[in-house]
Amino acid sequence: MRIVAVEELTVDMELAREVLDPDTGRILLGAGTRGLPHYADRLRSMDVHYLYVADDVARDLAIPATIAEETRICAEQALDRIFEKCELDQQPDYQPIKQTVRVLIRKVLDNREMLVNVCEMQCCGGDFLSHSVNVAVLSLLLAKRLGYDADKMQKLGMGALLHDIGVAGMPHSLLKKRQEFTAEEKLLYEQHAVIGYYRVKENWEVSPLSRSVLLCHHERSDGSGYPRRLLKGDIHEFSRIVGLVDCLEELAGGHPFSRRLSIQEALETMNGKARDWFDLELVKLFIDCIPACPTGTTVRLNDGRKAVVLAQNKGFPLRPVVRIFEDATGKRVAPGQEVDLLQLNHLVIM
Missing domain, CATH: 1.10.3210.10 (Hypothetical protein af1432)
Incomplete structure (x- = not known):
């Protein structure tokens, strides 16, 4: 899964972690929900601006919660x-x-x-x-x-x-x-x-x-x-x-x-x-205590490509391991190329 801003939701994404009503604990949107852009206005009205989603970019990525x-x-x-x-x-x-x-x-x-x-x-x-x-x-x-x-x-x-x-x-x-x-x-x-x-x-x-x-x-x-x-x-x-x-x-x-x-x-x-x-x-x-680029978030590299953060390198908060999913022109590329920024000094997060 990865973390995506409500404004960037697309139809191919599905909800990876349920959204609960803070007043009742009732499930508002269950894991597996599709058509997420349809719910964007409702989510913003509840002051929810980011969701955990699953798509081809990082379906295999687990993001542990600090607390359940x-x-x-x-x-x-x-x-x-x-x-x-x-x-x-x-x-x-x-x-x-x-x-x-x-x-x-x-x-x-x-x-x-x-x-x-x-x-x-x-x-x-x-x-x-x-x-x-x-x-x-x-x-x-x-x-x-x-x-x-x-x-x-x-x-x-x-x-x-x-x-x-x-x-x-x-x-x-x-x-x-x-x-x-x-x-x-x-x-x-x-x-x-x-x-x-x-x-x-x-x-x-x-x-x-x-x-x-x-x-x-x-x-x-x-x-x-x-x-x-x-x-x-x-x-x-x-x-x-x-x-x-x-x-x-x-x-x-x-x-x-x-x-x-x-x-x-x-x-x-x-x-x-x-x-x-x-x-x-x-x-x-x-x-x-706080990763500058948390696991599951999207970052842009200095060569224009977009990537999702896969893992942290301890002591190097701006040099995580990332997976490329978009080229410099904004075209989606097949996810798979993983880059350890600690090993490649010419690449930095913008």
């Missing part, structure tokens, strides 16, 4: 119940969220390669539930690289999964807005960090360190963040981790009023902000 889709849906449903209670100004039961984090930790620890397929962000809806689960999974992956024990991972995971509960109850017109916020709207939106913190402040099931993530995940090392304009030395590592991951997820997963970036573009943007906004060492470690 069923696990993702269960996590989103548990979080949705928290959001619903918060919208009604009621006190939620956080015990199911604690159990959800334990499951996510097990899945991350089972990921032996310690690499994440960030394209999963782009193959699911872009609402606050899927965003929060993505942030939790990526934060836990980074925690694993940092050698966190189970207790620290649990506290970080709770903060990461709950980091945006302050948006619950905010006007839907604000959260769904597709244009840039006005100054007044921006100030209102920035209150979500404080609101979220006070929602869990007195709840013993959410540790003080987890609570601090809700308050401080938008703080930046140079003091330009919000709500308290903290400097790096005053921001706990949990909040620095979630702030970093949250930013990448918004860039690659899509922000309501900004262009969705490719993984490579998002990583380059993060790298540019590293010194001012984030902990430089965390950024380096995090980027090392």
Whole structure:
């Protein structure tokens, strides 16, 4: 299988991995579905912009998921119940969220390669539930690289999964807005960090360190963040981790009023902000977890040919193994020529 943008779907492709309704877990499009261009508008309306498809280009390619889709849906449903209670100004039961984090930790620890397929962000809806689960999974992956024990991972995971509960109850017109916020709207939106913190402040099931993530995940090392304009030395590592991951997820997963970036573009943007906004060492470690050209994605080489990424070369994120499927004129060629870019210095990914 491979990962294809909804805009590039063709009639010869079939769905390789089912699309699930994030609210119910019900299958919307089953594996094997054909005629995919017919569903393009519906998928975009659900904020799904990429699909796993099977065609002659990479039918034999397996792309392991960081976490199973069923696990993702269960996590989103548990979080949705928290959001619903918060919208009604009621006190939620956080015990199911604690159990959800334990499951996510097990899945991350089972990921032996310690690499994440960030394209999963782009193959699911872009609402606050899927965003929060993505942030939790990526934060836990980074925690694993940092050698966190189970207790620290649990506290970080709770903060990461709950980091945006302050948006619950905010006007839907604000959260769904597709244009840039006005100054007044921006100030209102920035209150979500404080609101979220006070929602869990007195709840013993959410540790003080987890609570601090809700308050401080938008703080930046140079003091330009919000709500308290903290400097790096005053921001706990949990909040620095979630702030970093949250930013990448918004860039690659899509922000309501900004262009969705490719993984490579998002990583380059993060790298540019590293010194001012984030902990430089965390950024380096995090980027090392994320292939710039994920397995299953399409890349264009400097000679104009298109290829699908088959495998990674560890330590060389821009030199994967690829399979050519289109020539420089845009004509489809019989897939089969596999190229290890680590061995051919004259070929580079554009």
